[in-house]
Amino acid sequence: MHHYNYTHPKNILVATLKRLYDYGMTTTSGGNLSIRDDEGNIWITPSGIDKGTLRPEDIIKVTPNGEIIGPHKPSCELPFHKSVYTLRKDVKAVLHAHSPALVAFSLVGRCPSSNLAPAVAKTCGKIAFAKYEIPGSEKLGQIIAAEFAKGADSVVMENHGAVMCGETIFQAFTRFEALDYMARIELSASGSGLGELHDLTADFHPQTWEVFEPEKVSAKECEMRDEIVNFRARCYRQKLLFTGSAFIALRLGDDDFVITPNGFDPMYLDANQIVRICNGKCQADAMPSTGSFVCRKIFQKHKNINAIFMTRPPNIMAFAATGHEMNSRTIPESYINLRDIPLIPAEQYFNDTDAVVDRISPTTPVLLVENCGLLTTGKTILEAFDRLEVGEFTAKCILLANRIGSLKPINQAQVDEIIEAFHLPK
16 A cells, blocks of 8 residues: 655655754755655755745745746756756655765765664665765756766765755655764764774664554553653754664563654654554564664563663764773763663674673663664663763763863772762662
8 A cells, every 4th residue: 555645745845954954954045955746846945045934835846847936946956956856766855955064074075984873874875975066057966966876865965065865855854864973973983082983793683573452552551652752852852863763662561661663753753653562572563663672671681670762872872883982980970870881792782682681780770882872771761861861961071071181080989989979779
């Protein structure tokens, strides 16, 4: 069965551009988006209109015979949008924007690695680099379209920014966001003293679940689904996750929990999309996060844990992607929340779940997993989230400190005093 999108292209473009702008992935005047509909019309953002106040009526329609309908001029980059659509019949959306991280890579003439974290290479597709040409020119359109014609899905444009295509504008946006995050991770690690970045080499083998049909839905389950939705929004606002890069799980009962779905959109996730796993079976017609298997084992072994987060913020990922331990002995708050953080090899995380689960304890509530991010646990969802937020804050503080001098962590005697003063588990 084909699933149609009944939202008008004008509304889709306005919502996507607002999302790019609000997240700091483009400027007021920078970037342009388009959608080609089934009749061959190109709906494109206008030229020179404030991206922060764009309205559906500002979107321009360009018909197959070249007629321009709308109150403004179409984006000056219309030539490369048209060229891409001409050469790639599978493409229905094109997104171009100037995120600082991707522009940085465009200025030095290379692309970020898409292999620093799981699934990103698959999300971004083939990545290419396009030589400079003046914006809005037919020549630039030909250069970019040529890369897409060779099979590229994401193109970094020399001294300009990046452009992504997709079967939908959401797919193009997801590619842009994922590659932007990879760029941020490389920039966070660069010059940090953490060492070289390492691509992810371990393979993840997804688990399959038997299914069950829930007979009823309790008020407690509804509340937990709402809590996950609220905290995923908070994570997204705080730039602690990007699309498809995380999971949040809450214990519902004995061998019974709810978790975010696989590859979810953190901007629009709702309670109905959350997945329940009970007695080793997955709710029917749902695709749970690939982290469901490890979550089940954590909940089974650690009865004091009721919430689990796993995300890939850029500063934490600077440590994870270099395989460098993160020292939480920076300020008292960091140590109180995080305690000492073990570094887990990705191979072990993927293939020896029991060993990973065994590393968690009341004195070790947080794990750093190579190339995968930070796994935090808590008695409550707020405690697990707080540990994630403090983790990214701590990683950022260390990276900043490394740029101005030599890190001087608190010593063991000071750590012992903190443990006693705050009655931390020993």
